[in-house]
Amino acid sequence: MTQPMALSIINEVRKVIVGKDTVICKTLMAILAGGHVLLEDNPGVGKTTMALAFSRAMGMRFARVQFTPETMPADVVGYSMYNQDTGKLEYRPGAVLCNLFLADEINRTSAKTQSALLEVMEEGQVTVDGVTRRLPQPFTVIATQNPLGTAGTHPLPESQLDRFMLRLNIGYPSAEEEVRVLKQTEHEKPLAQVRAVVDVRQVEQMKQEAAGVHVADELYQYVAALCVATREHAALRLGASPRAGGALIRACRASAWMGGRDYIVPADINLMFYSVMEHRVVLEPQARMGGKSARDVLEQIMSQVPAPKLVN
Secondary structure (H helix, E strand, O other), rough: OOHHHHHHHHHHHHHOOOOOOOHHHHHHHHHOOOOOOOEOOOOOOHHHHHHHHHHHHHOOEEEEEEOOOOOOHHHEEEEEEEEOOOOOOEEEEHHHHOOOEEEOOHHHHHHHHHHHHHHHHHHHEEEOEEEEOOOOOOOEEEEEOOOOOOOOOOOOOOOHHHOOEEEOOOOOOOOHHHHHHHHHHHHHOOHHHHOOOOOOHHHEEEEEEEHOEOOOOOHHHHOOOOOOOOOOOOOOEEEHHHHHHHHHHHHHHHHHHHHOOEEEEHHHHHHHHHHHHOOEEEOOOHHHHHOOHHHHHHHOOOOOOOOOOOOO
């Protein structure tokens, strides 16, 4: 049974995102696991709308930066300005000091501005002119990017990708779903229907409960074996980092908690494995030329590494 508060949030987001329950649920799992989400898809499929819907449904303070080549790191993390009256430097907060930060079209900006998010995403803080400031809690980054090859895009470096817990694709709706979307948007703005069903205090409570979900030693060993297999696979130039294994465990805890369990099972790992790992591994050029994808290799690894059989 889905946790009641989680189900309430999901139902609110469903008001504006039609037919994409798996993406909605996984995004909520990442938020409850303290992770960040990269939404990669074509323009116009609802990436920004979904982020806005989550912020409203969860009562979170929201900020958005539309990334362009002109966006500067100070726009994200803030800057210090000299105050003539006091004779001191005063900090001007950047957009990132919020609960849910939407980095819209993150791959349209420069590497220098992209890197401004590294400390933010890993440590939940910003450092400007040697002074470190903690971010409000809860805190989540939802970044959107258009597929590589789209005009004006710059690929995110591996170090940046590794800080996203999940990479998700919304995808186009079916014909039936698109009819619902067209009717929905004809006379009113769908986001106006989304209401706050929890507040940030309750979100923190949900996160704490999810973090307390039990993980058996056999499942830690299973996740470690999967990560090692990615590093040893001949088709992969770059395998999963230890950070990726930790992200998978945390995502599985949130998955189990949302499902009403206080323990994770191998099915949780199977559910979250590809969304956690696919953007972190890098194919060898020969494998890419041979028509393989990262998903193909990860499916092979999942089939070859035996899952433990847990006994109650």
